């Protein structure tokens with residue numbers, strides 16, 4: 001077993017890190033201040049550098065590289081901020097991967113090159129007011145009629161709602177109950193009957209739109225069906241890769257908080273010496289470092305074992321859950337080690353704590369991941385509805 005990155009991967013990591021440190025901090029600050037997503041200029045710049053669709057097939061405009069390469073790119077960008085890295089997250093780990101794996105040729109040709117060139121962002125819309133953790137209770141319906149699909153219902157918490165150019169919408173596509181009736185359809189933003197409500201305001205994730213979305217007899221061509229009823233398993237397989245993107249975002253936020261505070265405790269003096277001289281501080285640093293290393297190894301294992309396919313639910317859930325808990329712990333410790341400065345908006349840690357917290361809810365709550373892990377241990381899924 002070889003735990004080292006290849007020379008090419010080290011070079012990629014280094015070049016993204018240099019780019020991110022040079023070009024992104026001002027943009028990230030602006031996004032945080034205005035609460036508006038990065039503009040098309042930045043998306044085009046990412047496209048030029050090959051960061052959009054790192055792991056998408058080259059025939060559709062991607063770089064055809066591995067999921068690990070995509071992790072390395074995303075981590076360096078998200079160390080600056082999650083909002084600035086969001087288009088890369090969506091293109092390398094979001095619904096585009098489901099399109100690449102399960103979409104028909106027309107869908108792949110129309111969507112993937114546009115995503116890789118920075119023209120289009122595709123978001124995923126699964127959650128509904130009454131279907132969060134209990135996702136298979138979703139009610140939004142899609143029925144086929146004369147070569148069209150007619151969609152009715154409403155969605156909640158979609159990251160990118162109102163901003164993305166297209167949405168992969170999980171729908172009930174047959175009368176079969178629960179997961180069996182679920183499929184997914186691509187809905188463009190300009191579809192007639194599609195509308196977006198007021199923006200939600202989260203604790204963190206500034207610059208990432210979120211809102212309710214409404215579908216009132218929205219009609220799209222049948223070729224926009226990503227997977228028909230019965231395809232929920234496929235959607236969840238692709239979502240295992242999304243979980244690795246979520247893990248990467250968590251890890252990047254945690255790592256950057258750690259890097260910042262490691263420097264801080266060596267500079268800040270109290271009782272006539274640097275904070276790092278106190279053993280209690282040293283122990284906090286060591287505990288943070290242990291969690292970060294473990295989170296990184298779990299993430300790398302999940303994506304390396306997937307190669308160009310999709311990761312296992314067991315490995316992606318373990319990685320996500322651990323990184324989601326790690327980012328909360330590490331940003332919390334970093335804030336405490338910085339005292340009043342950690343709590344101040346003049347320093348970067350409070351934003352990292354706000355941004356870091358959300359990943360343990362997005363993409364499936366931490367406890368739901370733990371239930372998945374236990375299910376994988378005993379080789380079955382636990383029925384949450386059993387009484």
Ligand SMILES: Cc1cc2nc3c(=O)[nH]c(=O)nc-3n(C[C@H](O)[C@H](O)[C@H](O)COP(=O)(O)OP(=O)(O)OC[C@H]3O[C@@H](n4cnc5c(N)ncnc54)[C@H](O)[C@@H]3O)c2cc1C
Pocket residue numbers: 123124125126127131132133134156157158159160202205358359361362363364365366367368371384
């Ligand atoms: C920042 C952010 C971004 C998001 N982005 C998207 C997106 O792009 N697209 C999208 O479709 N959705 C998105 N979501 C929604 C997200 O997927 C849901 O919030 C999540 O699945 C939880 O659903 P819920 O909020 O309805 O909580 P609930 O399902 O009401 O759960 C609340 C809590 O109850 C507990 N719980 C519930 N059921 C169980 C159980 N069976 N066992 C143990 N504990 C349980 C858990 O602790 C859980 O956290 C996003 C959410 C956030 C916060």
